[in-house]
Amino acid sequence: MIDIFQNNWLKKLFIAIIVSVPLGLIAQEEEIEYGPASMKLTLVVEDSIKTCKVLITDADKPVEGVQVRFFVKRFFSKLPLIANGKSVSTNETGVASVEFPDNLPGDENGIVVVTAAVEDDDNYGSFEATDSTKWGAMVSYESQEEEWGERSLSGTGDKVPLYLVMIAGVIIIIVWGTLFYVIYSLVKIKKAG
Amino acid sequence: MSMEHQILTPEIIEKQTKRREEMREDILRPLDKTSLAGKLWIAFLVVIMLIGGYAYYQQLKYGLIVTGLRDYASWGIYISNFVFFVAISLVGALISSVLRFTNFTWYRPITRIAEIIAVAGVIWAGLIIIIDMGRPERLLNVFLHPRLQSPILWDIVVITTYLTTSVLLLYLPLLPGIAICRNRLTDKPKWQRWMYKFFALGWNGTELQWKIMKRSIKMLCIIIIPLAISIHTVTSWLFAMTLRPGWDSTNFGPYFVAGAFLAGTACVIIGMYVFRKFYHLEKYITEVHFDHMGKLLVFLCLVYAYFNLNEYFVPYYKMKGAEAKLLTSLFSGQFAGLYWSAQILGMLLPACLLIFRKMRTPGIVTFFAVPVVVFAWVKRYLIVTPILLNPYLPIQNVPESWKNYFPTWQEMAIVSASLAGVLLIITIFARLFPIISIWETLENEGIELEDLDKLKKEKV
Secondary structure (H helix, E strand, O other): OHHHOOOHHHHHHHHHHHHHHHHHHHHHHOOOOOOOEEEEEEEEEEOOEEEEEEEEEEOOEEOOOOEEEEEEEOOOOEEEOOHHHOOEEOOOOOEEEEEOOOOOEOOOOOOEEEEEEEEEEOOOEEEEEEEEEOOOEOOOHHHHHHHHHOOOOOOOOOOOOHHHHHHHHHHHHHHHHHHHHHHHHHHHHHHHO | OOOOOOOOOHHHHHHHHHHHHHHHHHHHHHHHOOOHHHHHHHHHHHHHHHHHHHHHHHHHHHOHHHOOOOOOOOOOHHHHHHHHHHHHHOHHHHHHHHOOOOOOOOOHHHHHHHHHHHHHHHHHHHHHHHHOOOOHHHHHHHHHOOOOOOHHHHHHHHHHHHHHHHHHHHHHHHHHHHHHHHHHOOOOOHHHHHHHHHHOOOOOOOHHHHHHHHHHHHHHHHHHHHHHHHHHHHHHHHHHOOOOOOOOOOOHHHHHHHHHHHHHHHHHHHHHHHHHHHOOOOOOOOHHHHHHHHHHHHHHHHHHHHHHHHHHHHHHHHOOHHHHHHHHHHHOOOOHHHHHHHHHHHHHHHHHHOOOHHHOOHHHHHHHHHHHHHHHHHHHHHHHHHHHOOOOOOOOOOOHHHHOOOOOHHHHHHHHHHHHHHHHHHHHHHHHOOOOOHHHHHHHOOOOHHHHHHHHHHHO
16 A cells, blocks of 8 residues: 555654654543642732732742632631632643732731632642731721711711701691690680680 | 572472471481391491401410511501402592592582491501511500601501591580480480480580681581592502512502592492491482482492503503512412403492493492402401512512411401401491481582571470
8 A cells, every 4th residue: 555655755644643643642642640739838028019919839830720619718707809709721832810809808816817719620720828927907996986877878877967856847847736636626616615 | 509598488498397307207217226237237337347266366475476467478468458448448538538529419418428438447547557567566666756858657557547536526526416316315314315405515406606617618528539549558558669569560559549539439339239238328318319429439440440451451561570470370370360350240240230221220339349349358458468579689588477477366356356347346336326418418419407496496
């Protein structure tokens, strides 16, 4: 069959393909060993933007394309830093990053606990890293109390908005004034009898 | 027609006096004695109330656990009943006041029926709210620690005010009637004679008494219209001011007011029919009244249908999230049977059939008024319960019994007792006082009782 190639160059090419393809397939079937990935979470301020940055490496080599989710610990559960719990993929340098919002409250000292998590990755499974820093917006109890102390519809009973007191007062005085006048009229009817 | 400009010749005076006497006889006759059927009816209502009382004792003893109310369906048939009672109480304002300010006079013989329904309804509306509380003594906290921003406080204020106004509006036009009872029913037991004397306030029909009474009625009629609208609007705000699918609506105030007028009118029609038949008042509550009330019922059915269209069609068009789940349960799910019965039997069918003049006979109008009332109650149940069972946050990880609501026998007995309570108030009132306002009905016939009283005094 090989004689059908009149051209010697074509013959050599054919032989090379015949030999290399099975060798290539055999080579492909060999399992690639993935070592345990390491994750480093750093919370840095870059150009005045608070950034949560993750570096994922495998045997000191950056791993690209790993999906990472970022969360902040709240009172009951974890709040995703990207809406709807979406993930960010690591780039060719193995880095995934997300901006940390300025208005997220921390604990009483303003500390927030950030978690970066890889969940069910095909090659590396699940792992996470946690770090904390003083990025949380400070919640001042004084300012909160001041806010709660304002008259509002959501305030306590003694913090009624003045317009509500006045409107309700005027209505109640008019209606009950009329009713008391009518009740007094009953007395007048009795006297006129 | 008024007699103000008519010259009262001796013949006219004699004719009018005769008519007045005839009317007094007719209207006082039912007060003479209670028939066996009447006694049985009262006994029946008392038994229902006693059973309800026992159920309430159990509720007080063991707490709300004896009811079907749980964390999600925290408002059940008690609150449905409350909204229903507030609804029927609105009719007092409609008949007494709204029609009074029109040029119509036909409504006068039925004003008292409307007013006593209103008073009975609002009394039990207040009571059923307390019954709904697991710790009724905590009602005091609303007054001890009031929070003016809360619709619950507004509701308590408006119900108290409306009750006072309704009682006064019932009582003032009743004064001449009580005086007639005092003068005529002298063979009654001592307590009853004392009661007539006490409540008649020394009524002798003097010019000043008539003047004060009519002026006071006019004042009440003016304030009761905004009050009546506010009582039902505030009740609707108890729902609309919470963030729930089905309640989160700007349509709720007028929707409730329209439904209340409809339910109340239907109640008055039934009351008219019952008193006409059992008290033999055919001469005063005539076919004309049923014809007019039938027309009013059609009009109110159509207005309410319009509000229903807004309330259900608009969210149905969008079908968003939790609203979609709720609407599915109403249109084709668990509550579909009740929902469509309420829409068709309680609103559309009476509107379509009573529009024909031939259908507006006393029997047929009453026949259609009954489902309007029954399904008005069901409609309130549908406003309260399915919405609580379809919150925005899905119900999960809770006991199975929390996911559904079905009233227990205690709840049913208490609600039945409250309905019996309303009927008992109306029945006892009608056994003690004239159910038709004599002077107002005579005015309708062109006879001013005030003028006759004046002439009588001049003669003396």
